[in-house]
Amino acid sequence: MENYLLKSHSNSNDYMTLLEEVNDGYIVRIVRDKDGYEEVITDFISKMLFDSCVRTGYITKIENATLNAITA
Numbered sequence: 001m002e003n004y005l006l007k008s009h010s011n012s013n014d015y016m017t018l019l020e021e022v023n024d025g026y027i028v029r030i031v032r033d034k035d036g037y038e039e040v041i042t043d044f045i046s047k048m049l050f051d052s053c054v055r056t057g058y059i060t061k062i063e064n065a066t067l068n069a070i071t072a
Helices: 047-056 064-071
Strands: 003-006 015-022 025-034 037-046 059-062
Touching: 025 047, 037 047, 047 059
Parallel strands: none
Antiparallel strands: 003 015, 003 059, 015 025, 025 037
């Protein structure tokens, strides 16, 4: 599973995990920190949108060690 940091306007540590690759996209789990409360969403993102988000820097691949530091 690959993990990606989500760019946000606030100073929160939101991230996305790719759970499964399907024909035209990915099933992802998005974790958002909202004032100390974690909101967890499982959703679909198309490959075209995913590639666009990586290209523009909206999402950035992170290593598991970095993810552990973010969620600690």
